[in-house]
Amino acid sequence: MNELVKDCMKLGFGLMRLPQLADKTTDLEQTKQMVDAFIAAGGKYFDTAYIYAGSEPAAKEALCSRYPRESYYLADKLNAAAFACSSEEEAKNEIKVSLERTGAGYFDFYLLHGIDAVNLKRYDSYGIWDYMHKLKDEGLIRHIGFSFHDSPALLEQILCDHPDMEFVQLQINYADMDNRIIAARQCYDIATRHGKPVIVMEPVKGGTLANPPQAVKDVLLRANPTASMASWAIRYVASLPNVMVVLSGMSSMEQMMDNVSYMKSFKSLDEFEQKVVEEAREVLGRTNVVPCTSCHYCTPGCPMEIHIPEIFSVLNEYKSYGNLAEARNNYGWRTGGPKASVCVQCGQCEDACPQHLPIISLLQEAVDTFEN
Ligand code: SF4
Ligand code: SF4
Missing domain, CATH: 3.20.20.100 (NADP-dependent oxidoreductase domain)
Structure with a gap:
């Protein structure tokens, strides 16, 4: 010790x-x-x-x-x-x-x-x-x-x-x-x-x-x-x-x-x-889950109040288990706020993210997967 x-x-x-x-x-x-x-x-x-x-x-x-x-x-x-x-x-x-x-x-x-x-x-x-x-x-x-x-x-x-x-x-x-x-x-x-x-x-x-x-x-x-x-x-x-x-x-x-x-x-x-x-x-x-740690450093400064880590969590469930219907349902209620599509791409969240995640493009992936 x-x-x-x-x-x-x-x-x-x-x-x-x-x-x-x-x-x-x-x-x-x-x-x-x-x-x-x-x-x-x-x-x-x-x-x-x-x-x-x-x-x-x-x-x-x-x-x-x-x-x-x-x-x-x-x-x-x-x-x-x-x-x-x-x-x-x-x-x-x-x-x-x-x-x-x-x-x-x-x-x-x-x-x-x-x-x-x-x-x-x-x-x-x-x-x-x-x-x-x-x-x-x-x-x-x-x-x-x-x-x-x-x-x-x-x-x-x-x-x-x-x-x-x-x-x-x-x-x-x-x-x-x-x-x-x-x-x-x-x-x-x-x-x-x-x-x-x-x-x-x-x-x-x-x-x-x-x-x-x-x-x-x-x-x-x-x-x-x-x-x-x-x-x-x-x-x-x-x-x-x-x-x-x-x-x-x-x-x-x-x-x-x-x-x-x-x-x-x-x-x-x-x-x-x-x-x-x-x-x-x-x-x-070999899996491609989003390596988000849910630290929430990205959220306080988001002008659109997007619940970024919760969205990534649902995206990861989909990537891990492949159940699109369930993931879409979870996206609807568990992310609890504005959807990924309201992102104005200001980049504040990416500057704050200690994991250096490409948050804007990952949110776009969530839009393509769950909103379209
Ligand atoms: S880029 Fe999008 S998610 Fe990130 S802080 Fe700006 S509006 Fe929010
Ligand atoms: S700052 Fe990065 S790692 Fe932390 S919750 Fe936001 S996206 Fe996830």
Whole structure:
């Protein structure tokens, strides 16, 4: 186990996709029960962010006001991207807001959030890298790192420019290891070479690997008929030796109980299981599902209020299972807003997407598939 966390289950509780009530507010009672179950299983690491709607207040209610401060680790994030703040002052004030919302007193891990080539200029010009040290000196944060959504070359450059960063948060899952854009394997290797422990985000790729196409399920079920699809994905990344914590954005008690069942006493994948995952990756690579992680970074700025990830989710169901009638029906009610055809092609969503998806052309595919 890495020195930055001690006596801690390798599974971290991502507080980004908490269970919701019918009115779309956080289901606090269920969240409290999930926090209790997580801690009872040996979990300590919780992850929230200034920009996760409703997440920080939920952390306060379910965690910070109910457990002794030294009994858990809380990670939070400063976001200097254009969609999150409009000035240096606003960016630097985020920690004050986050501390108030969570009532945590300090953050064990504090990250520059979602670094990519575009927003890096804002983090640089606002002096956020140095600001992190000031916060540390003031005792408001304990460990400094950043989450990252860009190329291996940029990661290498940042780690050379900022050797003081203590850890890196990367998108790693078995589907993205050799993905041309995410390049998870290369990014992991770079962080390891620089001696930075890795926190994994999106181990199940926004839920995609918890319910993969049937051909992938067949591979995994043949190898083990009782293991959940998510267990393969999470154990795969947790088996990487330089991974400190694997974040899972759990949305229900059922997911929590499944995750802790195999992470409580974690065992790395053995040689046979590694080969099974390799086969699953190959089969998945032959499907053409949209690699959207449902992060929703694209939606707040959409002038037409299009529910982009929900549309992609329905498109993926169709691509995976081929049932057009059902997919059309789901497109009608589950996407819950303006249809893909109202897109005015302003491009805002593509700038915000950490997966660098060609959203406009994918929406056109949804129009062609479901609306014509
Ligand atoms: S390109 Fe279309 S989907 Fe994207 S933000 Fe603009 S209107 Fe919305
Ligand atoms: S399209 Fe991109 S930004 Fe939008 S939810 Fe999917 S991955 Fe996130």
